[in-house]
Structures are given as C-alpha cells and as structure tokens.
Amino acid sequence: MNRLPDSFALAMPPWFDAYTSTLPECIVSSTDRMALIIELSRLNIEHDTGGPFAAGVFELKSGRIISLGVNRVCAHDCSSAHAEVMALSLAQKRLGTYDLGGPDLPEHELVVNWLPCCMCYGATIWSGVKRLTIAGHGPELEEITGFDEGPRPADWVRELESRGIRLASDILRNEAIAVYKEFRNRGRLVYAPRQGSGS
C-alpha cells in the first residue's frame, strides 16, 4: 500500500492581510499599481518571507485590485510558488474561473516588478490576462541578484501579442531595481535548483 501526497496549499505571508486591508478597492494609474507591487516586493524581503518578487492582477480599466501575490518558494518548499503564480491563482480562485479573459469578464492585467521568468511567462499566457505590465526587463535582475530567469523564446513580445496579450514595460524601472539591490545587500538566499553534488 503506497500512500502518496494528494494535495498542497500555498498562502501569502503573515503580514499580508493586515497590510492589504488598508488598500483602496481600485488603483487607477499604472504607475501607482506598479508602486504597490514594488512595495510588496520590498516588504517580502524586509520580513524575510520570500524572494524580491511581487505581482498583482487588476481590472485593466477600473484598476480594481483582484489579487496580490509575493514569492513563497522557500516558505512552502515549492519551486513553483513564484509571485505571478500566486497572484494569478488567487485571482482565478476569487473570480471562480481559470480564464481571466473569459466571457462577461472585464479585461485583466498582470503587473509584475520585472519580466516574468520562463515558467511565469508561460503562466501569464495561460491565465487569460490581456495586458502584462512590468517594471522592466534586461540583464539587471540576474546581474544584481544572482537569480536565473531561465530561457524564454527569442521573440517573447511577439509571442505574447499573437495570443492577445499587450506588453507595457519600463514603469518605475529604477525603483524596482533598487529593491533587487536591497535584496543583494541583505545577503538573502538565492534559492537556485540542483544545489546537490550529483549534478
């Protein structure tokens, strides 16, 4: 008789509910949405509850906050618990659909404090969001933090657009980078895979 694990749960950190209870229902400007996401990324390292990454799902037009997520890899021993997967899954749970671009729904946007890694790039495509808004992209994140972003397709912008996802980039880029520098300066763990000796 083989009893295998059959469920798992992922949760936001202890400070999350108190912090988000003070937020407004809607955030109208893109810059203000990004400022919130960057602040969440900073709080996640300040409290040592995960990597320097945060994401949020918003109604594109109204700015209604549907969900917010931060990186929870180490806390939950789960390498898929990236901020984007957290935010998208929480939004889909709240709205009761696996397709945030489904019929009778307003358009949704995913806001992230950097270009999603190769896994979350795919998670974004499958989520149904119609806009991906990022603080920036380029070598800075890997250079500053030591994280690997993984291999994305060369024409990653066009691949998004061909699936009905618009890209907005370079919103509070320097502010996002400042948190990566804080992560490095605090000496926080870079949770890279295959740290065993067998590889």
Added chain:
Amino acid sequence: MNRLPDSFALAMPPWFDAYTSTLPECIVSSTDRMALIIELSRLNIEHDTGGPFAAGVFELKSGRIISLGVNRVCAHDCSSAHAEVMALSLAQKRLGTYDLGGPDLPEHELVVNWLPCCMCYGATIWSGVKRLTIAGHGPELEEITGFDEGPRPADWVRELESRGIRLASDILRNEAIAVYKEFRNRGRLVYAPRQGSGS
C-alpha cells in the same frame, strides 16, 4: 477595508487515492514508469477530472515513486494546475524541499506523457530534477487535441542540458498519442485562455 484572497489549495481527483494505493513502492524500468503516467492521463479523461496529462516524480535509480500528478485546471479554476506543477509540488512537499536536486538527496526524474508546455518547461528547470523523461514531442499533441503548447526557446534541449537536466524521449510515444486521440474522440473541453469577446 479590502479583503483579498490569501491562500489556495490544489488536490488530486477523488479516484486518485484508491488507484495509487495499489501501486508498488518502486517502478524499475523507464517504460513501466511511462506506462503508469499514460494510464493516469487516460484515467483523468475517463473520469472527466481534467485534461489528458499526467506526470510523476521518481527516484531516478531506484524508481521509487515520490509523487504523481494529473491536470486539474478546470476542477480548481486554476490555469497553473498542470500535471507537472502538481507532481513537482507534491514531491517537494513530501520531501520537504523546494530543490529536488538538493544536498543528500538521490537524483530525481520527472516523467511526463509529452514535452511540457512553456510554463511547465520552466517549472521543470526550477524543480531540481536531473532527468526529464517524455513520451514524445512534436506537432501531434497540438494537432490532435487543439491545445497550444506555448512558445519554448528554440534550443530547449540545450537549455535543459546547460542546467544539468538530461532528456530522455520517445518512450511509449504511440501509446501517449492514443490517449490524445481518445480525448478528442470524447469531445472533452480544450480549456484555452482568453475565450472572452474582448481580445
């Protein structure tokens, strides 16, 4: 006061525990491991509990079954609940680590009934597994089922290898394809994103 969702849980389908309780502790041959994964993909559509996809984490050498997963997107309204994410997360929960390639661990293998989609390709890279074993890759899955696999990097094999992940492919390829044909013939739902009118 804004009460946002702060946790979510994903589980295997109702038939899972009874089925897996009959399995041995270890499955030594790669072909037998793949046969089990393909049978799980078939059971998932027979019971109408998700898409035609299954995955498992095994100890590479001994064949010890660490975890098994099937696609649970529709059941949980979660577009990230692919079979690979389920199996990898359940394995990491069981072993208490986000790195299946961590110190003092034997090598682990992810077995899937096709090349992982773009999201799960990334999830595989972050998981710490040291071998990815697939039934096959190529246009057949998309052609038969209507699913989009998403954009992977052109040199996806080399990108795996450069991160210490070996690939083994074409194990029970025809048997895997037979389940995709069964999925199509049953007229099961292809849960594509952005099915709203706004895109």
